[in-house]
Amino acid sequence: MNTKSCELLVLGGGPGGYTAAIRAARKGLKTILVEKGHLGGTCLNRGCVPTKTLIEDTQMIPAVSTSHFLRGDMKIGVSRIVERKKAVVEGSRQWVRSILKGSGVTFMEGQASFVSPKELAVRDTDGNPIKLSASKVIIATGAVEDYGAGPKPDGNLIWSTDDALSLKTVPRRLAVVGAGNRGVEFASIYRNLGAGVLLVEKNRRVLPHLDPEFSDRYKKALLGHKIKVLTGTTLSSAQPDGKSGVTVVLEGKQGSQEIVVDRVLQTGHRRPHYEGLNLDAAGLVPDNGMLAHSDGLETAVEGIYVIGDAAGPPYYAHKAISHGIAAVDHLMGDNSVKPSPFMPHCIWGNPEVAAVGLTEDEAIDQGHEVKTGEFHFVGNGRAGTMGIDQGLVLIVSDAESREVLGVHMMGPHATELISLATLAMENHIPVDGIKKAIFAHPTLSETFFEAALAVDGEAIHLMMD
Amino acid sequence: MNTKSCELLVLGGGPGGYTAAIRAARKGLKTILVEKGHLGGTCLNRGCVPTKTLIEDTQMIPAVSTSHFLRGDMKIGVSRIVERKKAVVEGSRQWVRSILKGSGVTFMEGQASFVSPKELAVRDTDGNPIKLSASKVIIATGAVEDYGAGPKPDGNLIWSTDDALSLKTVPRRLAVVGAGNRGVEFASIYRNLGAGVLLVEKNRRVLPHLDPEFSDRYKKALLGHKIKVLTGTTLSSAQPDGKSGVTVVLEGKQGSQEIVVDRVLQTGHRRPHYEGLNLDAAGLVPDNGMLAHSDGLETAVEGIYVIGDAAGPPYYAHKAISHGIAAVDHLMGDNSVKPSPFMPHCIWGNPEVAAVGLTEDEAIDQGHEVKTGEFHFVGNGRAGTMGIDQGLVLIVSDAESREVLGVHMMGPHATELISLATLAMENHIPVDGIKKAIFAHPTLSETFFEAALAVDGEAIHLMMD
Numbered sequence: 001m002n003t004k005s006c007e008l009l010v011l012g013g014g015p016g017g018y019t020a021a022i023r024a025a026r027k028g029l030k031t032i033l034v035e036k037g038h039l040g041g042t043c044l045n046r047g048c049v050p051t052k053t054l055i056e057d058t059q060m061i062p063a064v065s066t067s068h069f070l071r072g073d074m075k076i077g078v079s080r081i082v083e084r085k086k087a088v089v090e091g092s093r094q095w096v097r098s099i100l101k102g103s104g105v106t107f108m109e110g111q112a113s114f115v116s117p118k119e120l121a122v123r124d125t126d127g128n129p130i131k132l133s134a135s136k137v138i139i140a141t142g143a144v145e146d147y148g149a150g151p152k153p154d155g156n157l158i159w160s161t162d163d164a165l166s167l168k169t170v171p172r173r174l175a176v177v178g179a180g181n182r183g184v185e186f187a188s189i190y191r192n193l194g195a196g197v198l199l200v201e202k203n204r205r206v207l208p209h210l211d212p213e214f215s216d217r218y219k220k221a222l223l224g225h226k227i228k229v230l231t232g233t234t235l236s237s238a239q240p241d242g243k244s245g246v247t248v249v250l251e252g253k254q255g256s257q258e259i260v261v262d263r264v265l266q267t268g269h270r271r272p273h274y275e276g277l278n279l280d281a282a283g284l285v286p287d288n289g290m291l292a293h294s295d296g297l298e299t300a301v302e303g304i305y306v307i308g309d310a311a312g313p314p315y316y317a318h319k320a321i322s323h324g325i326a327a328v329d330h331l332m333g334d335n336s337v338k339p340s341p342f343m344p345h346c347i348w349g350n351p352e353v354a355a356v357g358l359t360e361d362e363a364i365d366q367g368h369e370v371k372t373g374e375f376h377f378v379g380n381g382r383a384g385t386m387g388i389d390q391g392l393v394l395i396v397s398d399a400e401s402r403e404v405l406g407v408h409m410m411g412p413h414a415t416e417l418i419s420l421a422t423l424a425m426e427n428h429i430p431v432d433g434i435k436k437a438i439f440a441h442p443t444l445s446e447t448f449f450e451a452a453l454a455v456d457g458e459a460i461h462l463m464m465d
Numbered sequence: 466m467n468t469k470s471c472e473l474l475v476l477g478g479g480p481g482g483y484t485a486a487i488r489a490a491r492k493g494l495k496t497i498l499v500e501k502g503h504l505g506g507t508c509l510n511r512g513c514v515p516t517k518t519l520i521e522d523t524q525m526i527p528a529v530s531t532s533h534f535l536r537g538d539m540k541i542g543v544s545r546i547v548e549r550k551k552a553v554v555e556g557s558r559q560w561v562r563s564i565l566k567g568s569g570v571t572f573m574e575g576q577a578s579f580v581s582p583k584e585l586a587v588r589d590t591d592g593n594p595i596k597l598s599a600s601k602v603i604i605a606t607g608a609v610e611d612y613g614a615g616p617k618p619d620g621n622l623i624w625s626t627d628d629a630l631s632l633k634t635v636p637r638r639l640a641v642v643g644a645g646n647r648g649v650e651f652a653s654i655y656r657n658l659g660a661g662v663l664l665v666e667k668n669r670r671v672l673p674h675l676d677p678e679f680s681d682r683y684k685k686a687l688l689g690h691k692i693k694v695l696t697g698t699t700l701s702s703a704q705p706d707g708k709s710g711v712t713v714v715l716e717g718k719q720g721s722q723e724i725v726v727d728r729v730l731q732t733g734h735r736r737p738h739y740e741g742l743n744l745d746a747a748g749l750v751p752d753n754g755m756l757a758h759s760d761g762l763e764t765a766v767e768g769i770y771v772i773g774d775a776a777g778p779p780y781y782a783h784k785a786i787s788h789g790i791a792a793v794d795h796l797m798g799d800n801s802v803k804p805s806p807f808m809p810h811c812i813w814g815n816p817e818v819a820a821v822g823l824t825e826d827e828a829i830d831q832g833h834e835v836k837t838g839e840f841h842f843v844g845n846g847r848a849g850t851m852g853i854d855q856g857l858v859l860i861v862s863d864a865e866s867r868e869v870l871g872v873h874m875m876g877p878h879a880t881e882l883i884s885l886a887t888l889a890m891e892n893h894i895p896v897d898g899i900k901k902a903i904f905a906h907p908t909l910s911e912t913f914f915e916a917a918l919a920v921d922g923e924a925i926h927l928m929m930d
Binding site for chain 1: 480483484487488491508509513514517518520521522525526528529532533534535536537538539540541542543545546548549553556557560561563564567568781782783784786787804805807808809811819844846847849850851852878880881882883884885887888889891892894898899901902903904905906907908909910913922923925926927928929
């Protein structure tokens with residue numbers, strides 16, 4: 001069998017894997033990246049990139065139909081939306097491929113599996129077996145959906161998010177199961193396209209990982225877009241109704257009810273994916289389905305790292321990218337490295353929501369004397385020019401140290417504005433460091449400035465009691 | 466004559482003046498604000514707010530007409546665009562008025578003029594004279610347009626920006642004189658509305674205060690939108706052509722030429738406005754048309770401050786707001802206060818441009834050993850989802866101290882993204898402080914992160930040589 005040896009072998013070509021491979025190769029390591037599917041992983045092919053492309057296009061539809069100054073009939077070419085989505089995904093893949101190549105990474109397609117801790121077998125595109133021997137290995141094999149006890153996607157009446165991304169049809173009545181990030185984003189996409197959407201969430205609140213106040217406000221926003229929301233409810237069964245629809249059984253506080261919809265979207269949960277890796281041969285044993293790792297992302301086996309979705313929740317591309325950078329720095333000798341704890345959470349629904357750090361309750365539970373500052377977009381000039389009067393920014397700070405403990409945002413471009421908070425918190429900029437900066441006027445960014453002023457009752461464009 | 470006395474008298478109700486008044490009143494000062502025109506000053510009535518409202522609406526027109534998936538004929542209701550602009554301006558005024566009231570500021574309409582350094586005469590709305598006596602005075606009277614030797618606006622064929630904001634007509638051929646911030650923004654608004662636009666700039670470059678590379682790129686972007694650009698050119702005369710147009714004489718490197726357009730927009734320059742204040746009586750003497758001030762914004766006369774546009778360039782609302790805060794803190798006893806030097810420059814054209822701090826050349830001239838990092842939006846996932854592949858972020862840093870010296874951006878939401886740079890620079894976050902933060906994916910904010918990585922040749926989503 002042919003043997004290829006390298007200094008770093010990266011398993012998986014998603015954002016974590018390709019980031020690690022590019023960084024390592026640029027720093028001089030002989031690097032091989034093996035990917036069994038498409039370059040770019042979930043994010044690029046099935047997640048962030050295609051969903052944001054669909055959100056970007058479809059949000060034009062209500063913007064035009066509710067415009068105060070445009071009049072006329074517009075036809076929506078759904079197939080053209082799909083075409084652009086495919087082109088964006090394909091272009092992104094090629095972009096990554098060319099950077100890998102330009103950085104000197106050897107890219108191989110195939111399924112690699114361990115034969116020993118530092119040796120893996122892989123088949124090349126012609127089906128020939130090759131042995132790969134590496135000084136260091138990074139496992140960046142991502143995550144898969146898990147649907148638990150609920151009805152499984154069948155690609156027909158019951159959709160996975162992959163099916164939903166294809167826009168094969170715009171159902172008249174769509175039931176979206178799970179009001180987490182993906183559920184909320186797909187609800188928004190299909191609502192934009194004119195579908196009647198029912199959002200079913202087993203927790204008491206939508207987006208249950210958010211600060212409860214923001215969850216409650218978000219539910220109101222969904223209702224405002226005429227999305228029906230059932231919380232504290234599970235979808236226990238979904239059966240063809242004999243015509244073209246699906247009869248679903250919903251179990252909630254009020255008992256069970258049957259309703260008929262046209263399609264069901266199961267958003268599912270995610271868990272790390274190690275299938276085919278033969279972890280046993282590497283001496284790796286997942287605990288509760290997950291490989292444990294050190295601060296430097298090294299597993300129990302020296303020189304083998306696990307990053308990104310493969311390292312467990314949260315399943316965010318930016319976590320994977322930060323892991324990719326940190327793991328390479330660690331394996332090249334920087335033992336003090338660890339990924340930042342300031343992890344932004346973003347939801348690109350309508351409206352956008354984002355958060356980083358502690359909620360007010362969490363901060364109090366941790367013993368902080370908390371001072372909060374809240375500013376509402378209704379007092380923001382730029383939001384006014386955009387015709388937006390909903391949304392808010394909340395800063396949770398420590399009253400004594402003035403440290404920013406958490407920031408929560410809901411409103412236009414919240415997913416961008418949260419970077420101000422992440423940058424501030426990562427660098428321990430206190431509330432006063434935000435207050436003394438000049439934020440351009442009129443910008444949405446001023447809401448962050450005014451929320452910092454509001455910590456001390458000093459916001460300008462809002463009544464302070 | 467009736468006399469009202471107060472601790473702080475603010476002259477002018479623009480962003481600088483109302484910010485100062487609200488802050489002072491909340492901190493317990495008995496405060497009077499006098500405004501002779503509309504509350505909100507230039508920004509709210511004639512500047513930032515109405516222009517951004519028009520930009521926001523009109524940019525929908527090319528977005529719809531060039532959409533890859535919307536088909537049909539849309540009619541543009543220009544009068545409805547004007548209605549919304551008026552409603553946004555009126556709503557903003559009322560918002561400010563209610564906050565002034567809620568904060569305990571006494572608001573008076575009228576023209577105030579000094580009778581002594583701490584006494585002013587004003588007429589109330591009934592025409593009755595009132596004497597105002599104040600411990601401290603803030604001059605926040607804004608700026609006026611100055612058209613130099615060029616043709617003056619006549620409200621008919623030759624427009625001021627006020628005329629242009631009214632959207633009385635969309636000329637087939639509009640000559641915009643001055644390719645500064647306002648010229649570029651109005652060119653964009655009228656181009657969106659379908660006008661043929663000629664942009665005339667006497668300097669060698671458009672947006673001449675920008676880094677030359679960005680000016681050059683911006684010119685290309687204008688040409689890409691089919692806006693004709695003549696640099697190194699002045700408009701020396703504009704005369705009715707006897708039909709419905711204007712014959713303008715343009716003087717450039719190639720000599721002079723006559724062309725006919727339908728309207729001319731004179732953007733003019735701005736200078737501080739003290740008319741009617743009777744500065745002599747206060748012992749204040751402008752130098753070269755401008756009142757000098759200390760770091761704490763106090764003029765040569767103790768207890769009299771000058772802020773915002775009235776304090777000279779740059780004529781930005783956010784400068785005025787920062788001045789308003791600083792002046793109040795100074796007059797209340799914080800002698801160390803001074804407004805931040807990190808002043809963002811923003812242009813809301815198409816594309817947006819923004820900058821803060823030094824250009825590369827300026828940094829070298831100041832003796833820095835410079836390291837730059839550049840990232841292009843073509844490598845940014847979020848820009849891809851928006852269908853945007855133009856634009857860049859440039860970070861200028863000191864090679865040794867790692868300090869960020871300047872940041873320059875051109876591309877989608879650059880006017881928002883620049884806040885990341887301002888916040889970083891204000892708090893002396895070095896390049897490494899940006900590199901270690903986690904920026905959510907996929908966001909435009911990642912371009913700032915990648916530009917920081919690029920300072921060290923480490924950008925992920927771009928080929929590094």
